[in-house]
Amino acid sequence: DTGVSQNPRHKITKRGQNVTFRCDPISEHNRLYWYRQTLGQGPEFLTYFQNEAQLEKSRLLSDRFSAERPKGSFSTLEIQRTEQGDSAMYLCASSLVSGQIGELFFGEGSRLTVL
Amino acid sequence: KQEVTQIPAALSVPEGENLVLNCSFTDSAIYNLQWFRQDPGKGLTSLLLIQSSQREQTSGRLNASLDKSSGRSTLYIAASQPGDSATYLCGPEASSNTGKLIFGQGTTLQVKP
Numbered sequence: 001d002t003g004v005s006q007n008p009r010h011k012i013t014k015r016g017q018n019v020t021f022r023c024d025p026i027s028e029h030n031r032l033y034w035y036r037q038t039l040g041q042g043p044e045f046l047t048y049f050q051n052e053a054q055l056e057k058s059r060l061l062s063d064r065f066s067a068e069r070p071k072g073s074f075s076t077l078e079i080q081r082t083e084q085g086d087s088a089m090y091l092c093a094s095s096l097v098s099g100q101i102g103e104l105f106f107g108e109g110s111r112l113t114v115l
Numbered sequence: 116k117q118e119v120t121q122i123p124a125a126l127s128v129p130e131g132e133n134l135v136l137n138c139s140f141t142d143s144a145i146y147n148l149q150w151f152r153q154d155p156g157k158g159l160t161s162l163l164l165i166q167s168s169q170r171e172q173t174s175g176r177l178n179a180s181l182d183k184s185s186g187r188s189t190l191y192i193a194a195s196q197p198g199d200s201a202t203y204l205c206g207p208e209a210s211s212n213t214g215k216l217i218f219g220q221g222t223t224l225q226v227k228p
Contacts, residue, residue: 004158031214042119042204042218043159056213091158095214101166102214104149104206106159 002026004107006092012113013082020078021110025094031102032075034067035091036060037109043091049075050097082114117142117209119219127225134192136222138205143186145207149216150179150190152201159204163190195226 005024013019025032031050035043046065047057051072061067064082069075079086089109095102118141128134138148146167151159163172163179165188171180176193188205202223206216 006158033214040220042220043216045215045217048213048215056215093159097214101147101164103161103164104214104216105161106151108158111156 004092004094004105006090006107006110008110009108010111010113012115014115015084016081018078018080019082019112020076021090021092021112023075023077023092023094023107025074025092026096026105029094029096029105030072031095031097032069033093033095033104034075034077035093035106037089037091038087046077079112082112084114087112087114117145117207117217119205119207119217121203121205121219121222123222124220125223125225127227128195129227130195130197132195132226134195134224136190136192136203136224138188138190138207138219140186140188140207140217142207143183145183145209146212148179148181148188148205148207150177150188151204151206153204153221154201162203192224195224197226197228200224200226 033048034046037043049069064080067077091109093104093106122137150162165172165181178191181188202221204221209215
């Protein structure tokens with residue numbers, strides 16, 4: 001499978017615990033995006049990387065959230081001290097930007113449930 | 116702030132009908148626009164990418180048009196099939212060429228056999 005891979009697919013945790021999600025983009029894609037999607041809503045942008053550089057962070061990304069892409073390949077999204085409001089699907093996408101064109105390809109998502 | 120609205124929010128049709136899904140966005144200064152489908156509990160599957168300089172794009176039974184000046188895009192599905200049942204999302208790209216897409220709530224389509 002050469003698509004975007006996300007792990008774990010499902011995570012159930014208790015409030016106050018830390019969780020980490022991993023995203024493996026399509027090989028050689030230089031951009032990587034994180035989105036969050038709650039039930040019945042469209043995805044909301046969280047942050048994105050160009051290679052290993054984090055270029056933009058949404059105001060939705062509070063200081064409990066941190067994302068990294070250390071070698072410009074896979075990325076992790078960590079949520080510290082989880083709250084019930086963090087329950088959502090976390091989606092990762094990648095693209096290969098050529099000129100001004102970069103089609104986004106999404107993974108299957110990581111669903112987080114905070115009890 | 117870019118806002119995206121998709122109309123209708125839900126649609127139920129018999130198999131074989133031709134469909135039009137509408138997407139409007141408030142800031143016409145966009146780059147590209149992508150259409151996706153999303154099956155329940157799954158990620159987004161890219162359907163079509165309309166580049167900034169294009170007015171439409173076609174793939175099989177799907178045709179998408181883009182009118183940046185009026186802030187609208189339309190997805191046309193020909194001869195709908197039960198397998199087309201899904202939520203359809205449009206994502207205009209913010210003007211800063213970051214590849215960052217802004218989404219509305221989507222149109223949930225049910226095609227009945």
